[in-house]
Amino acid sequence: MTADNHRDFLAIPDYTKEELLGLFNLAERMRNGLYTDKPLAGKSLAMIFMKSSTRTRVSFEVGTWQLGGHALFLSPRDVQLGRGEPVADTARVLSRYVDGIMIRTYAHAEVQELAKYATVSVINGLTDLLHPCQILADVLTVRQHLGGIDGRKIAWIGDGNNMANSWINAAYRLGFDLTLACPEGYDPDPAILKRAQEHANVRVVRDPMEAADGADVVNTDVWASMGQESEQAVREKAFKGFIVDGALMTRAKSSAIFLHCLPAHRGEEVAAEVIDGPQSRVWDEAENRLHIQKAIMANLIGGVAV
Numbered sequence: 001m002t003a004d005n006h007r008d009f010l011a012i013p014d015y016t017k018e019e020l021l022g023l024f025n026l027a028e029r030m031r032n033g034l035y036t037d038k039p040l041a042g043k044s045l046a047m048i049f050m051k052s053s054t055r056t057r058v059s060f061e062v063g064t065w066q067l068g069g070h071a072l073f074l075s076p077r078d079v080q081l082g083r084g085e086p087v088a089d090t091a092r093v094l095s096r097y098v099d100g101i102m103i104r105t106y107a108h109a110e111v112q113e114l115a116k117y118a119t120v121s122v123i124n125g126l127t128d129l130l131h132p133c134q135i136l137a138d139v140l141t142v143r144q145h146l147g148g149i150d151g152r153k154i155a156w157i158g159d160g161n162n163m164a165n166s167w168i169n170a171a172y173r174l175g176f177d178l179t180l181a182c183p184e185g186y187d188p189d190p191a192i193l194k195r196a197q198e199h200a201n202v203r204v205v206r207d208p209m210e211a212a213d214g215a216d217v218v219n220t221d222v223w224a225s226m227g228q229e230s231e232q233a234v235r236e237k238a239f240k241g242f243i244v245d246g247a248l249m250t251r252a253k254s255s256a257i258f259l260h261c262l263p264a265h266r267g268e269e270v271a272a273e274v275i276d277g278p279q280s281r282v283w284d285e286a287e288n289r290l291h292i293q294k295a296i297m298a299n300l301i302g303g304v305a306v
């Protein structure tokens with residue numbers, strides 16, 4: 001419970017390329033029913049959700065149980081963190097009870113603070129800056145449907161948000177081509193972008209069609225993320241034309257797949273004909289959250305080597 005040789009997963013670069021490939025292999029064995037060990041037997045995961053969630057909550061809770069462990073759902077209405085108890089104190093106390101902490105919150109610095117004071121592994125379940133578990137699930141989906149990520153061209157259409165930043169981090173570690181089309185004023189994090197551009201072909205453009213040209217994967221997300229609801233009207237103007245529709249998909253390869261982390265707004269960032277069409281892999285993508293997070297937990301909390 002207080003093993004201090006723990007590691008955290010706050011961002012994709014916390015793992016080396018070799019370790020990421022090991023995680024994908026383990027997740028694929030899990031998806032294929034070839035891994036049935038219970039490395040979390042007798043262990044518990046605290047799940048702190050300061051924002052809403054369907055996929056992250058259910059996949060972490062079910063995944064923990066499938067690995068033999070127990071997960072606790074903690075919302076700000078229930079725990080003292082929601083009434084202002086310091087993050088550091090929460091980290092110290094939870095570390096005396098549980099073997100891992102998953103957190104979804106607003107400021108990325110809060111997750112870093114939690115990890116600093118926790119003596120158990122902390123897993124980032126989304127911050128305003130990053131969504132690393134989701135992008136590992138997305139890469140797993142690319143491997144599943146396109147046979148691998150090496151040499152693939154990934155297009156991101158929309159906000160330079162937590163999803164975009166994590167795709168950039170994935171390109172930094174794994175080295176595939178990534179073109180992001182973002183409206184002016186909605187670019188990804190500059191430091192994350194600069195670091196990746198020193199290692200991989202990562203570009204930011206303004207024209208969604210240009211990003212989609214010859215892409216193997218077309219990927220988008222909502223115009224207004226959680227916490228940005230009051231900006232909806234302003235963003236609707238800024239993101240006009242940033243919709244993945246049938247016309248945009250014709251610019252990508254005919255074998256291209258469409259990804260969306262969900263929840264989606266049909267008619268805003270994606271047309272129903274695409275998300276509900278033959279190139280969409282969004283349900284497999286959602287399922288892959290379960291497999292990759294189980295691999296992460298088996299490694300960080302269960303001590304399974306990757």
Ligand code: CP
Nearest residue numbers: 053054055056261262
């Ligand atoms: N994609 C994703 O993280 O979904 P939830 O917000 O439902 O967890």
Ligand code: NVA
Nearest residue numbers: 161221225226261262
């Ligand atoms: N960018 C979105 C992702 C939701 C899973 C958000 O932060 O709300």
